[in-house]
Amino acid sequence: MSRLVMKFGGTSVADLDRIFNVARHVKREAAAGHQVAVVVSAMAGRTNELVGWVQEMPKVSGSNAPIYDAREYDAVVASGEQVTAGLLAIALQSMGVEARSWQGWQIPLKTDGAHGAARIADVDGSDIISRMERGQVAVVAGFQGIGPDNRVATLGRGGSDTSAVALAAAVKADRCDIYTDVDGVYTTDPRMAPAARRLNKIAFEEMLEMASLGAKVLQVRSVELAMVHGVPTFVRSSFDDPDSIDSSEGASPVGTLICDEEEILEQQVVTGIAYAKDEAQISLRRVADKPGVAAAVFGPLAEAHVNVDMIVQNISEDGSVTDMTFTVPQSDLDKATKVLEGAKEQIGYEVIQSDGGLVKVSVVGIGMRSHAGVAASAFNALASKGINIRAITTSEIKISILIDEDYIELAVRTLHSVYGLDKD
Amino acid sequence: MSRLVMKFGGTSVADLDRIFNVARHVKREAAAGHQVAVVVSAMAGRTNELVGWVQEMPKVSGSNAPIYDAREYDAVVASGEQVTAGLLAIALQSMGVEARSWQGWQIPLKTDGAHGAARIADVDGSDIISRMERGQVAVVAGFQGIGPDNRVATLGRGGSDTSAVALAAAVKADRCDIYTDVDGVYTTDPRMAPAARRLNKIAFEEMLEMASLGAKVLQVRSVELAMVHGVPTFVRSSFDDPDSIDSSEGASPVGTLICDEEEILEQQVVTGIAYAKDEAQISLRRVADKPGVAAAVFGPLAEAHVNVDMIVQNISEDGSVTDMTFTVPQSDLDKATKVLEGAKEQIGYEVIQSDGGLVKVSVVGIGMRSHAGVAASAFNALASKGINIRAITTSEIKISILIDEDYIELAVRTLHSVYGLDKD
Known part of the structure; x- marks a missing residue:
């Protein structure tokens, strides 16, 4: 018997039929004897x-500052997650699976006070653990917690992944299963390189680089949290029957396990x-080289909340002036x-130049x-x-290269092939 | 300066434009120097x-018992009220009115454990009072509270009226304004009798009879609560500019005040x-007369949750058998x-007979x-x-008469006229 946290995103719970499908996934795990908590978007x-309503409301009220x-x-x-959690609990109950829904404040899942993009401060798993041990499935509204002001706080878009991993850590789950619309993490985007193949395992550090670089399977924060707490996180498809x-126990479902690098026996150089x-x-x-x-x-850019990424600065030949290059989101x-x-x-520069339409391609692998x-x-x-x-x-496990967007497929395919990642 | 609770129903907050309109009503009261709490549906x-989703979910899950x-x-x-409360708070803020939303569990508005049709047990008005005194408008999600199990409990359909009156009692409001789609309580339904006129005042007891008999302006429970706590409740239109x-202070807005009978100086015999x-x-x-x-x-009917209303039983001539007649909802x-x-x-009766398509017409007035x-x-x-x-x-203040539905308009108009209720 294992203790599992299962997470389903918005597409997987888009309507009542899909919520029923999620309930079938949950029932299967419960029927196999596992203790189950489910986190839903x-x-x-x-x-x-x-x-949209929140953003529109100040304008309707005639406010000049639409904040x-x-x-x-x-x-x-x-409120959106609250609805899904209640409906899934009802679906499970009507299939004979004991279940109840939990909102963030009920657990409680405590956050800091940064409303709209709160960070999780503490999750009290005790009540849910004792109910899981009695056979009740916990259906948890993702994306939300309660702030120090006793008000609902959300974790920012995509925060349900983070909810799931934090809950898994709090209830000491054996695994956190992230059900999504792909069946795992791939060596690269299959739309770019048809030779891409699914990884059976990937190290937390590698996934962190993959996630933050655009492989949008998992929220970066959830991977960070999984790494810190050592939560084995399994990415799998919600569309399988x-x-x-x-x-x-001991079965090997299809998907990608994100885990400690020690658990990956045959480590590739590039993942x-x-x-x-x-x-x-x-x-x-x-720019004056001083x-x-x-x-x-970068001070003024940070104040303006511009996210600066790659920074390149050469040493100048004569020690007086230099060029400084960096990237920002388009x-x-x-x-x-x-x-x-x-x-x-x-700053004291002479000319400012800029170019858009660029892409960053990255080679990631702990073996590097x-x-x-x-x-x-x-x-x-x-x-x-x-x-x-x-x-x-x-960085230690990543090489990032900035190129013109026109070459993106060619670059990805070329690199995928040169590191031996193509399918057998 | 007064302390007011204002309540707006679903039609009054149907979209962002209407929520803005509600915010204008609230701003007007706040600008007049009143302390304001708003309850929204x-x-x-x-x-x-x-x-609909809740009812459909068990069927989608293939359950034979759609419970x-x-x-x-x-x-x-x-969750529906939670959304409106947040949006109205945003509307108020963007119009320069300090405001915050409250969910039932945050107040807390405590209920009993009868989920789906909970009764209010206790409302802690202290936090809201201290914020109202500092000039902050409290925007309260109606229809909901928190049960003894620490879970959200709703008060049953139309429960927001009850929320508003309970909150008014808890914060010791001078008046509870119920904004609705009519501009007050009428002597009868104007669609039945065009001569109907708006009452300036009506006693709690009378309103209770009017409400429970089909004048659907206010929830019966909210009137009961207003009577028990002596909350002057004012029914008025949300569609006025x-x-x-x-x-x-001292102005007389258009509407009907529901209040203690002592405050109604010129009491009519029939209201x-x-x-x-x-x-x-x-x-x-x-039926055997024993x-x-x-x-x-009536025991078996009560067990089957059949709501029996008018009961008529005659004394039998010879003391052996009698007829027993009563009404139930169609x-x-x-x-x-x-x-x-x-x-x-x-029971031991000989024949059972029934007739549908009937109406009950009632004459209500404390003066009786x-x-x-x-x-x-x-x-x-x-x-x-x-x-x-x-x-x-x-009853002491009511006469109810059962007639065939065909005669409803004629009966209502005739009675309305005979008691001098027609417009001058």
């Missing part, structure tokens, strides 16, 4: 509708190729340019730590295809 | 949608004519008949207590129009 489209109180946003938007799956679209590049030409100039550039390009133009005197030449292979492979590299950044 | 149609856990019903359905209304459609009559012929027979008839007629047929031996001949006037007036009376029941 709002029915697909519902959160967007609620968020809204994040605490009220939370009160409105969290619930009754065709073997859930008995996957990720990419992020809609990047823009800004270059400041002939201490404090980086702060002068959607922030205008804002970033205005901020930098406004700070031109403080102990293997030399991984970066060189990437550069050679891209060069052989005539793909121009605009910037490079590296 | 779910946006029109939303509760029906949620209830559902009332606690889960509550968790799902209460918010800015055309004078809310200063109004109410009616209830879709009644059915059951007669048991030649102690315990009434219990034998929708319960089949069930009631089956129950009585099943209990034929225990001290005036003789009120009932006789009604019987004479109906007789003069050739309307056959099928049954009569009376």
Whole structure:
């Protein structure tokens, strides 16, 4: 017998038929003797509708500043998960599975006070554990908790993954199953490279790089949390026939297990190729090469909430002026340019240049730590295809390369192939 | 300066424009210097949608018994009011009015454990009072509270009126304003008798009879609660232009005040004519006239949740057998008949007869207590129009008469006229 947390997203609970399908998945696990908690999102489209109302309301009221109180946003938007949780509990009950729904404040799942994008502070799993031990399935409204002000706080979009992992940690679950619209994590996006194949296992650190780089299977925060608490997290499909799956102890369902690297016996050098679209590049030409100039550039951008990613700064030849290049999301390009133009005197650059329509392609793998030449292979492979590299950044387990968007498929396929990731 | 509770129903908050309109009403009262709490229902149609899902879910799950856990019903359905409260708080804030939303469990508004139709046990008004005193408008999700099991409990359909009155009692409000789609309580339904006129005041006891007899302006329970706690309750229109209304101290807005009878200076003998459609009559012929027979008839009906209303039993001529006649809602007629047929031996009647398509017309007025001949006037007036009376029941302030549905308009108009209620 295992203790499981199962998580289903908005597409998997989009209507009553799909909620029933989720209930069948849950019933299968309960029938196999496992203790089960389920975390659900709002029915697909519902959160967007609620968020739309919240954003529209100040305009309807004739306000010039279309802002809204994040605490009220939370009160409105969290209602979507509450509905799904109640309906799933009803579905389970009518299938003979004992179940009850839980809202964030009932558990309680405590958060900090950052309404709209709260972080989980503490989850009290005791009540749910004792009910799971008595055979009751806990159906938990994802995405929400209760803040220090005793008001509903949401975890930010996609927060239900994080809810699920935090709950799994709190109830000491053996595994957190994330049911989604794909059957696992792939070596790269199959739409980019048809030769992509599903990974049976991936290390937390690798998944973190894959997730933050655009493999949108899992929220980055949920992977961080899973890594910190060592929660084995299993990505699997919610569209498989619930009754065709073997859930008995020791069975190997289809999916990808995100786990400690120690548990991955045959570690590849490179695990996957990720990419992020809609990047823009800004270059400041002939910036004075002196201490404090980086702060002068990135301070104002941070204040304007511009998310700066890859930063490249060369040492200047004569020690007086240099060029500074970095990337921002395409959607922030205008804002970033205005901020930098406004700070031109403080920074002291001569010309500002920018380019949009770029993508970042990344090679990810824990094996890189102990293997030399991984970066060189990437550069050679891209060069052989005539793909121009605009910037490079590296970390211990990742190499990121900025290129023109036109070359994205070619670059991903080339890298996927050069590291031996193509299907057998 | 007064302390006010304002209540708006589903039609008044059906979309963002109407919520904005409600915010204008609230802003007007706050700007006039009053301390304000607002109770809101779910946006029109939303509760029906949620209830529909709850009822449909067990069928989708393939259950033969389409029942559902009332606690889960509550968790799902209460979300509608939560959304409206948050949106109204946002609307108020964007109009410069300080406001925050409250869900039932946050106040807390404590109920008993009868999920789906809970009764209010206790409302803690302290937190809301201290915030009202600091100038913050409390926007309260109606229809909901928290049960002894720490789960959301709803008060039954239309429960937001009850929420509002209970909150008014808890915060010691000077008045509870019920904004609705009519501008007050009328002497009778204007669709029945065009001569009907709006009452400026009506006593709690009278309103209770009017409400329970079919004048659907206010929930019966909310009137009971207002009477018990002595909350002056003012029924008024939500469709008036918010800015055309004078809310200063001592102003007399359009509407009907439900209050203690002592506060009504010129008490009429008869205040109004109410009616209830879709009644059915059951007669048991030649029932043994002995102690315990009434219990034998009405015990099984109560067990089957059949709501018996008017009961007429004559003393038999020879003391051996009698006829027993009573009314039930038309929708319960089949069930009631089956129950009585099943209990034929225990009761010991000879024949069961029933008629549907009946209505109950009632004459209501506190003045009846001290005036003789009120009932006789009604019987004479109906007789003069050739309307056959099928049954009569009376209370201290009410005479109810059962007639064929065909005569409803004629009966209502005749009685309305005979008691001098027609417009001047």
